[in-house]
Amino acid sequence: xxxxxxxxxxxxPLHPKVQEAMIQHIQTIFxxxxxxxxxxxxxxxxxEKARAxxxxxxxxxxxxxxxxxxxxxxxxxxxxxxxxxxxxxxxHIITSNIEHKSVLNxxxxxxxxxxxxxxxxxxxxxxxxxxxxxxxxxxETILIxxxxxxxxxxxxxxxxxxAEIAKKHKIxxxxxxxxxxxxxxxxxxxxxxxxxxxxxNQFYGPSGVGALYIRKxxxxxxLLDGGTQENKRRAGTENLIGIVGLGQAAELAKEAIxxxxxRLRALKERLEQGIxxxxxxxxxxxxxxxxxxxxxxxxxxxxxxxxxxxxxxxxGIVVATRSACASGSLRASHVLIGTGMDFATAQGTLVFTxxxxxxxxxxxxxxxxxxxxxxxxxxxxxxYKKSGH
Amino acid sequence: MAYSPIVMDHFKNPRNVGEILDADGLGEVxxxxxxxxxxxxxxxxxxxxxDVKFKTFGCGAAIAVSSMITELAKGKTLEEAMQIKNSDxxxxxxxxxxxKLHCSNLGADALHSAIKNYLDRKAGKIVPQxxxxxxxxxxxxxxxxxxxxxxVVEESPFCIFCGKEMPHDHDH
Numbered sequence: 271x272x273x274x275x276x277x278x279x280x281x282x283p284l285h286p287k288v289q290e291a292m293i294q295h296i297q298t299i300f301x302x303x304x305x306x307x308x309x310x311x312x313x314x315x316x317x318e319k320a321r322a323x324x325x326x327x328x329x330x331x332x333x334x335x336x337x338x339x340x341x342x343x344x345x346x347x348x349x350x351x352x353x354x355x356x357x358x359x360x361x362h363i364i365t366s367n368i369e370h371k372s373v374l375n376x377x378x379x380x381x382x383x384x385x386x387x388x389x390x391x392x393x394x395x396x397x398x399x400x401x402x403x404x405x406x407x408x409x410e411t412i413l414i415x416x417x418x419x420x421x422x423x424x425x426x427x428x429x430x431x432x433a434e435i436a437k438k439h440k441i442x443x444x445x446x447x448x449x450x451x452x453x454x455x456x457x458x459x460x461x462x463x464x465x466x467x468x469x470x471n472q473f474y475g476p477s478g479v480g481a482l483y484i485r486k487x488x489x490x491x492x493l494l495d496g497g498t499q500e501n502k503r504r505a506g507t508e509n510l511i512g513i514v515g516l517g518q519a520a521e522l523a524k525e526a527i528x529x530x531x532x533r534l535r536a537l538k539e540r541l542e543q544g545i546x547x548x549x550x551x552x553x554x555x556x557x558x559x560x561x562x563x564x565x566x567x568x569x570x571x572x573x574x575x576x577x578x579x580x581x582x583x584x585x586g587i588v589v590a591t592r593s594a595c596a597s598g599s600l601r602a603s604h605v606l607i608g609t610g611m612d613f614a615t616a617q618g619t620l621v622f623t624x625x626x627x628x629x630x631x632x633x634x635x636x637x638x639x640x641x642x643x644x645x646x647x648x649x650x651x652x653x654y655k656k657s658g659h
Numbered sequence: 660m661a662y663s664p665i666v667m668d669h670f671k672n673p674r675n676v677g678e679i680l681d682a683d684g685l686g687e688v689x690x691x692x693x694x695x696x697x698x699x700x701x702x703x704x705x706x707x708x709x710d711v712k713f714k715t716f717g718c719g720a721a722i723a724v725s726s727m728i729t730e731l732a733k734g735k736t737l738e739e740a741m742q743i744k745n746s747d748x749x750x751x752x753x754x755x756x757x758x759k760l761h762c763s764n765l766g767a768d769a770l771h772s773a774i775k776n777y778l779d780r781k782a783g784k785i786v787p788q789x790x791x792x793x794x795x796x797x798x799x800x801x802x803x804x805x806x807x808x809x810x811v812v813e814e815s816p817f818c819i820f821c822g823k824e825m826p827h828d829h830d831h
Contacts, residue, residue: 378812382819574694576718577670584671593694593718602694617694617716650676650722652687652698652714 273586274632278472278564278625279421279449280590284515285474291518292476292511302507304499313510320517324481327520328447328466329457336482336500337513341448342372344467344482345415347493347504348444349376352413352465353385355489356442360410361385366398366427367608369417370446374604377415386410395557396425396609404435413442418461419450422592422605422621423556424565426450433462442488448472448480452523453564454531464488470512474626475519479512526626534624535563537633541622542566544637549644553615555606564625567592569611570618572654573647578620581643587636592619614653662719663753669723674730677712684777686769695721695762699729699769703777708732708740713769720759727751728766737774743767 275283284292301313318332325332338344353363365377367389377387388406392398398416414436419426429445436443444465447456451466452473458466465488469480484490484503496505542554545568555567570578575593582589592603593616606616622636648654662670682700689696695717702710711732715725728748732740749755749763804811804818804825817824 375814378814381812572716574717574721577722580670580719614716650673650714651716652696653716655678655714 273588274628274635275588276622276624276628276632276636277588277590279621279623281471281477282474282625283627284476285519285522287522288475288515288518292515295511295514299510303510304497304507316514317508317510320513320520323517323521324468325483327456327524328451328468328483329459330483331486333501334458334484334486336484336503337508337516338467338480338482338504339509340471340478340480341370341446341467341469343493344448344469344480345370345372345444345446346376347482348465348467348484348490349373349413349415350380350493351490352442352444352488353380353383354491356412360408360412362388362408362410362412364388364390364403364406364411364414364416366390366392366416368392368396368420368422368605369415370421370448373415373417373446392425392608394610395560396420396423396555396605397557397560398427398432400428400431400435403432404439407435407439407441411439411441413444415444415446417449418445418447418456418466419454419562420556420605421449421565422603423567423609424449424562425557426454426560426562429461429463436464437462449562449565452519452527453534453562455527458483458485465490470516470519473519473523476512476515479509479516481516530626531563534626534628537624537628537630538564538566538622540630541624541633541636542568544633545640548637548641553611555609555611555619564623566622566624568620568622569606569615570620570644571615572651572657573618573644575617575619577647578618578643581647582620582636582640585639585643587639590621590623592621593617661756662723663755665727665751665753666720666723666755669726669752670719673722673726675712675726675733676714678714679710679712682712682773684773684775684780686772686774686776688768688772689717689765694718695765697721697725697765697769699725699773701732701770701773701777703737706736706738708735708737711770711773717762717765718759720755720762721765723752724748724755724762724766725769728770732770737777741771741774743770 299312301309303314303317321332321335325335390402418429433443443463445463446467448469451468464485466483471477492503494505551571553569575591579591602613602616679700679702683703684701686699697715700712701708711729713725715722745763745767748766802811802813806823807821809820815825
């Protein structure tokens with residue numbers, strides 16, 4: 271390919287079988303699943319097949335799957351949908367400080383509409399304390415939204431425990447499982463959640479399509495108003511090409527996860543140990559054991575992440591950074607700051623997310639190139655000198 | 660992101676990186692909280708900047724800006740160098756993405772600060788080492804609309820009180 275792709279979280283390449291399914295769909299079916307005629311009905315069949323495939327990935331019943339335009343819409347739908355659906359019951363929502371922006375900014379909007387939000391601190395590993403969740407509950411609380419795995423540091427949260435607490439207090443429980451689904455086994459029955467968000471571009475499906483799992487009986491008001499598609503929960507003619515891709519990717523992921531997990535964890539271990547051995551003064555972020563198998567977050571002292579990312583890019587190594595300068599908003603990562611990291615160190619953070627096509631040789635290439643780049647940037651940095659080097 | 664080819668060239672091959680041990684003037688601006696920090700060292704002879712070097716902690720744009728400002732300043736009289744504006748640096752770099760324009764402020768500010776430091780030293784003033792300049796003072800951690808000054812939620816696309824679009828600020 272000419273480059274080493276280690277940013278799977280921004281979007282995985284399409285699996286050849288997903289590609290094939292999507293192309294076959296485009297070539298054979300154009301009907302609208304809502305049309306009860308001979309052109310529409312084959313489309314409805316395809317839609318329901320994809321729903322069953324997606325449901326199987328997370329051990330849900332097919333009618334509990336609502337297709338969305340991706341993880342962001344699923345999170346918006348879950349949070350705003352419950353807020354509207356339960357507005358007569360209460361207006362208090364509990365979340366954590368390290369959620370994805372689609373969760374945090376959905377809650378921003380709800381604050382404008384006079385909902386109250388309690389955002390919980392996490393520990394140094396990014397873990398939410400279930401005890402703190404229980405303490406934050408008030409008679410007004412209608413929703414708890416905590417992510418299954420963090421997309422920046424990879425920490426896996428104790429969702430089953432938190433969901434148990436939510437159930438005890440009869441509060442709706444949502445989990446943003448976008449970073450987790452397709453990378454680790456996700457089972458909505460084991461987790462005990464009412465709502466769960468996922469996105470196809472995290473497991474070799476297309477971008478722009480995802481799903482929200484809505485446990486039967488959960489009071490979710492639609493975000494998009496219109497027709498009766500998706501059992502009246504998401505209006506608008508379906509993105510069937512994308513949905514076919516999601517369904518196929520979900521089916522493949524279900525089979526692939528056990529072997530993929532083990533292989534990616536070994537690759538990540540090689541990368542982590544290699545970086546630790548070759549580059550002094552770095553931090554590995556996230557929980558040491560409760561973490562995603564394919565995500566490694568590294569903060570490099572004294573340098574800024576975007577320059578590091580650009581120099582690696584120039585060497586054909588594609589990674590993500592969480593520095594303020596690289597984000598559209600020019601803010602230091604709220605996740606890293608949430609774990610108690612200082613601003614300067616947070617600026618030098620790279621996130622490697624590994625994928626199926628990565629090899630040992632590619633990891634070794636990173637380990638060969640990265641120390642020199644880090645040293646070049648450190649030699650350029652006034653902070654490096656000031657700290658006594 | 661879309662950096663211009665000139666930015667990429669100065670980022671990948673920065674000119675005048677380093678320190679001048681017996682510098683006549685030193686300017687330091689920014690801080691790592693804001694995402695970037697720059698030190699400029701100048702050597703002055705006969706009112707002319709004979710040599711200039713920099714060290715920068717920052718993104719690709721910040722490094723390119725640092726490199727370009729040293730190129731622009733070298734050989735100039737102090738008066739000429741004081742005239743170099745932030746916009747001149749951005750222009751010489753073939754433009755910067757809108758959300759990176761604040762990086763060009765850093766370059767000119769650091770150079771001007773180094774010149775002032777030189778002039779102060781020459782005038783016999785004892786200049787305490789300045790703290791990195793705070794670009795973005797917080798008002799108790801909250802965000803305020805710059806037009807109607809009402810408190811707004813973080814990262815609002817527009818102010819819900821006066822309707823004005825919120826500028827894309829660096830860090831509140």
